[in-house]
Amino acid sequence: MMFDRKKSPRSSRLASLVAVTAVVSMALTACGGSGTPASSGEAAGGDATITFIPKQLNNPYTDVVLAGGKKGAKEAGFSSSNVVGPLEASASSQVSFINAETQAGTNVIVIAANDPDAVCTALGEARSAGAKIVAFDSDTKPECRDVFISQVVAKDVALIQTKLISEQIGGSGEIAILSATANATNQNEWIKFMEEELKSNPAYKDIKLVAKVYGDDNDTKSFQEAQGLMQAHPNLKGIISPTTVGIAATARYLSTSAYKGKVALTGLGLPNEMRPFVKDGTVKEFALWDPAQLGYVASFAGKALKDGKITGKAGDTFTAGELGERKVQDGGLVIVGPPTVFNAANIDKYNF
Structure with missing residues (x-):
């Protein structure tokens, strides 16, 4: 069935x-x-x-x-x-x-x-x-x-997102995380495992996490946080957004900006929301259950x-x-x- x-x-x-x-x-x-x-x-x-x-x-x-x-x-x-x-x-x-x-x-x-x-x-x-x-x-x-x-197992969620961003930025460069709320249990557990993996896995030694910001699962705020990341970190190569609202808002911002194709974006998203951004090349790969x-x-x-x-x-x-x-x-x-x-x-x- x-x-x-x-x-x-x-x-x-x-x-x-x-x-x-x-x-x-x-x-x-x-x-x-x-x-x-x-x-x-x-x-x-x-x-x-x-x-x-x-x-x-x-x-x-x-x-x-x-x-x-x-x-x-x-x-x-x-x-x-x-x-x-x-x-x-x-x-x-x-x-x-x-x-x-x-x-x-x-x-x-x-x-x-x-x-x-x-x-x-x-x-x-x-x-x-x-x-x-x-x-x-x-x-x-x-x-x-x-x-x-x-x-899913929380660590698996973190590892797949870390792997995807590494592949998309060529294994080196500055990345940021755009999360939901600062107190969200699931988000924080995933981020903790991401940080541990970035520090402990030799494959990620050239990747530097420079910022963590929170869009509160609000489309407008997430869009603004994505803009703020680029302004504060002009050398940013990738963003992980482990929230469906955040990744869609960030993709919308990147898709019409000078950063399209230059700044990688991955995280957790809904296929129906992310489809246009995959089709236009803003996003290569993302994950979800x-x-x-x-x-x-x-x-x-x-x-x-x-x-x-x-x-x-x-x-x-x-x-x-x-x-x-x-x-x-x-x-x-x-x-x-x-x-x-x-x-x-x-x-x-x-x-x-």
């Missing part, structure tokens, strides 16, 4: 727009039964409910992840699946949404943490109220959730936790629908799958 990588129109996923302490939240329509909207925790007979809290809404990467989550929630047997969250990816912006789900009695909360510490108190209260907590994409502190669904699978596996993990089939300890196993069996590793870690490298030869084969 083929896994659907196509992104659903946003209008089919967002059912309501509600102002909450000046932050917007959006909810998915119910996945099961009649198809009528259901708020968190409201299901006939106390059926299983799941809510996703991404780092921010209206993010193209997040949209794909949540589409996979909705698909997985329906197949796993949840009576309703909702999405709530902030429009800005700040450290504490998710807390009010966690508190609201706790009050609503939501069975499973799936969260991509903007900050590993800021959400912990609220998640602790949710767990005390009976909710199961699945972190995905960007982890909380391990003690604040039951399992963490990771795209299938984001929809991340949400899909998270839903099945949440249902297995809710049903008592797993507890999050190492060695637990559960079936993630058409993606098959997944095993919980040390620290409650569940790996989805390896990254794919995209280039002009294969990018048209992908649609997400």
Whole structure:
């Protein structure tokens, strides 16, 4: 059975727009039964409910992840699946949404943490109220959730990006990193491994990391940070942007600048967003996994936790629908799958 990588129109996923302490939240329509909207925790007979809290809404990467989550929630047997969250990816912006789900009695909360510490108190209260907590994409502190669904092994993500930038700049020169938020767990772990690899691997001895900047997963700010990098480092030969918003914004800047073809760009991007920049030669290669699978596996993990089939300890196993069996590793870690490298030869084969 083929896994659907196509992104659903946003209008089919967002059912309501509600102002909450000046932050917007959006909810998915119910996945099961009649198809009528259901708020968190409201299901006939106390059926299983799941809510996703991404780092921010209206993010193209997040949209794909949540589409996979909705698909997985329906197949796993949840009576309703909702999405709530902030429009800005700040450290504490998710807390009010966690508190609201706790009050609503939501069975499973799936969260991509903007900050590993800021959400912990609220998640602790949710767990005390009976909710199961699945972190995905960007982890909380391990003690604040039951399992963490990771795209791939973090070090592998770092190594592939380091390898790609080295190949594209000929193994020497100045490079910079344009990341998401300064507190993003996944971004910081990847960057840590990149820095270690650059220092320890003799193949990279002539590569110098001269700057790390943060676009906060905001298109405009990321574009401006890319401009700033070139102004501050005129000898820059390459940029790594391990964030889909950042790499697309940087590619847009480079594509119409004097640096096109002179400054290499790689990182983590969505094929549909990066396709024009690969076609016009701005970007040679970049990487990513299938984001929809991340949400899909998270839903099945949440249902297995809710049903008592797993507890999050190492060695637990559960079936993630058409993606098959997944095993919980040390620290409650569940790996989805390896990254794919995209280039002009294969990018048209992908649609997400």
